[in-house]
Amino acid sequence: MIGTTVPRMPRLTEEQKKQRAADKVMRHALEAEERDRRETLKRLEWEKNGTYLTRAEFEANMPCRGCGRPFIDNRGPWPAQIHMTPAESAEYAAENKYYLDRHRDCQAYRTGIDSSRITHCGFCFPPPPLSSRQIDVIRKEFGRASKTPEHELDIWKSTLTCGHTVQGRQHRTSTSRTIAVEDCPECSARRGVVRAERIGPAAPPPHQTVPDQPIVTAAEFDAIKLVEEHKVALRLAEDRLKQIRRDAHRGVSFED
């Protein structure tokens, strides 16, 4: 049997491995930066072109200004796939194909509303406007976040794709930096986070006030002890007296 020799890949040195890992981290940070950049450009474009629907327009079921399809079809959410009729399955597949044919490369979330089946691309078109109830919920959450006491926050230092570093605060429950792109004041640009390290608490824990213990001298301590002992003796004597009287009342005689 003739053996085939597989060409051996040269082994990577530790230095090369480190370099590869660093390149990968940098690539991910640059990708996040690019995603952020194109989303920001989209938002500016939507504002400039008046693509956003007002809530009133949305409620009047004005179609999406991006794709021209409505948001509201009032057909309710799709049933689970195993419960779909053949007609529903076909319609579901057609809707999926319609979407993917147009937005396969958008790498975006699909937007839509619970009571309807039509979906829209979260990158190409603005999401449906929020209701006043949704705005209230968000406002409350932000209010809570802004009231987080400093001692529950940590300071994080992020190194950005440009090499600059920025510091930010984050709640202690997060064990890694949750922000992938940050503002770099030196570049006046949004930059991807290459790595982040926790510096430490944003503020020391609140000062615990321990009530001062009164200072007691040795003589005072002895006197207190004596009073306590007499109080115990007095209580025992009183109990004994009560017992004697109760027994006398019941006509019981007893020898001590």
Ligand SMILES: [Zn+2]
């Ligand atoms: Zn749309």
Ligand SMILES: [Zn+2]
């Ligand atoms: Zn799209």
Ligand SMILES: [Zn+2]
């Ligand atoms: Zn920078």
